[in-house]
Amino acid sequence: MTADIVIAGGGASGIAAAIAAAEAAPGAEIVIAEKLDRVGKKLLVTGNGRCNLGNADLSQEHYHGSFSEMSGLISSTPPEDYFRSLGVLCTSDRQGRLYPRSESAATVLNSLRIRLSELGVREACGAGLTGYTGRSGSWELSMDDGQAMTCRRLILAAGGYAAPQYGTDGAVMRMLRDKGYRISRICPAVAPLRVAPESVKGLKGVRAKGYVQAVSDGSILAGEQGEIQFTENALSGICVFNMARQLQDHEGRLEIVLDLAPDIDFGTLLDYVRDIRTSRSGLELNELLTGAFSKNLAVYLVRTALGRPMTDRIADVSDRELKVLCKRIKELRFKVTGESPWKNAQVTAGGVHRSCVDSRLESLKERGVYLCGELLDMDGDCGGFNLQWAWASGTFAGKNCGASLKGEKS
Ligand SMILES: Cc1cc2nc3c(=O)[nH]c(=O)nc-3n(C[C@H](O)[C@H](O)[C@H](O)COP(=O)(O)OP(=O)(O)OC[C@H]3O[C@@H](n4cnc5c(N)ncnc54)[C@H](O)[C@@H]3O)c2cc1C
Known part of the structure; x- marks a missing residue:
């Protein structure tokens, strides 16, 4: 399979990245490679099935890790506006926690998937990334189903270690450590x-x-x-x-x-x-x-x-x-x-250090590889802050990745 952009990981940040990349690069062939049998499985259990998708409080104090200075990205993608543009009405409680009005995480996932489909983004499920080699413009990916994929750009959105029952076992973080990326000390957060x-x-x-x-x-x-x-x-x-x-x-x-x-x-x-x-x-x-x-x-x-x-x-x-x-x-x-064991944790503290990417979330080590979401060394407090980071960082990485294809011959 070949594509212009492959997004490894079909969770919150990966889906947001795919949407933004497709909007920034109309006509580009974009594939989400998701390890599990469908995208967004973790999303469905967030907020006890109600999906606390953001928080009205956009301040930096709720974020921790070497990316916390980039929490300003969230102001450029306030979740209420983002979901409104996808047709999802939100409501907030007294603590500023945002939920879909339907109180159903399925509403959120369905709206995201409708947008993916409108934009022609393909979902390749049961395809876990196990390694990649190459250079910007030409990446060869190996997948755990034995298939190979090639792409011009790669977005890594495979999450961290928390809640491995929803696909996140830290394997991509370990892969990046082996490639020489600096990984900040990992521990369960929101746990x-x-x-x-x-x-x-x-x-x-x-x-x-x-x-x-x-x-x-x-x-x-x-x-x-x-x-x-x-x-x-x-x-x-x-x-x-x-x-x-x-x-x-x-x-x-x-x-x-x-x-x-x-x-x-x-x-x-x-x-x-x-x-x-x-x-x-x-x-x-x-x-x-x-x-x-x-x-x-x-x-x-x-x-x-x-x-x-x-x-x-x-x-x-x-x-x-x-x-x-x-x-x-x-x-x-x-x-x-x-x-507590990873299966009881909701979030991973630690991850790929800020010094590994530029201000567009593109890897400094491997040009053409972008990173977003919980894979990065950024964790938020309980209350919608983590999904908020996933949407914002995914959208930002996807937009920059899509834009980078412009003017380059396919
Ligand atoms: C039970 C629970 C409840 C939560 N509730 C909330 C909440 O209400 N509000 C909030 O803000 N946050 C909540 N969180 C945290 C939030 O879900 C995460 O911070 C957020 O989903 C991270 O997004 P992500 O895209 O970075 O990673 P994830 O959503 O974890 O997505 C990563 C995806 O990558 C896939 N993947 C992993 N490895 C590979 C690979 N090698 N190749 C391809 N795909 C791969 C995984 O299967 C997964 O689908 C909750 C977490 C849990 C576990």
Whole structure:
């Protein structure tokens, strides 16, 4: 098979790149080579099937990695306008998160595929890129189905390591590392964080609201108000997801610190538990925090703070013990023992470093090869920021790639 442009990867950024390339180079033969049996499989599960496709907040602070200075690209392709041009009506929630009005990710994928079809872009599914050689104007691609492809330009949009069940196993990133590309340290982002099972014993299934901080060697790296969820060996929830990328630089030292009563100061909290000691003196310890937290969390806090049998009477608790308990409520610490498996991660932190491409996302090492999406060293917070980067970087790489064909003989 020969084509003018092959896009390796039919996810969010690859589809956006194909559309932009076809619009910039009308008449060019453009093929999306997708490893799985159809394009956009991951897209269908984003936002729990509702596809949080962007965020009204376009500021750089939500982006991390060596490409974060290029987050300005997003302003030139605001997702609401982009999808409006494809006929998709969007709606946003109070946090600025954008969704299709239909609340269905299938609406988004269908609209993108309609545009691909209008532009004559071909989808070659079940065709995973395993290697390529050549030079600008003539690339020879080997595919995992044994076929070979040749093309004049190549756009790499094969994603990272996160969620390999949707086709992304990091193979293209490893291929680029072998070719000498600089790859920034990889770790799961927008992902749960693993903790020792004994540290969360009794908390499985509990959800707790509070102020959550990521701390390393006493320094606060990030803080956010939100809800934390406990599993038998991990912490989860949007605020934890946003802190997972800190493992990239703080492995072995990272702690998650939770203030379960951020709106109540220490003194007021102490007064409260002292009052309970007076008013419920005859009850057992497991009832001490019944009025303040859900049952399992209340018992966990008292058990881990006081280390007494839960059958002891509330009246027996000393003032010093009540202070320890209040400290525990205001500063519940969990040592992070490691990353969650890639299958539980939504995004990859790290990837191809900014120094490997020019300002048009064309490889400096291999002219005629363009890169976009999660393959690059750029990850965003939870809330639509990652898809926003995928559309923007894909559109930009595709447009520049398509434009580069102009004036060149086919
Ligand atoms: C469960 C889940 C929910 C998410 N929800 C949201 C959300 O609501 N909002 C948000 O902003 N982000 C969300 N994300 C993150 C977002 O989906 C990704 O950041 C985004 O899809 C990245 O786009 P991409 O095109 O770079 O890569 P991908 O979308 O991962 O696409 C890469 C494509 O390349 C293909 N591929 C891989 N290797 C090869 C190869 N060798 N040859 C050919 N093809 C290959 C893959 O099969 C895949 O189709 C979610 C992720 C997950 C896993």
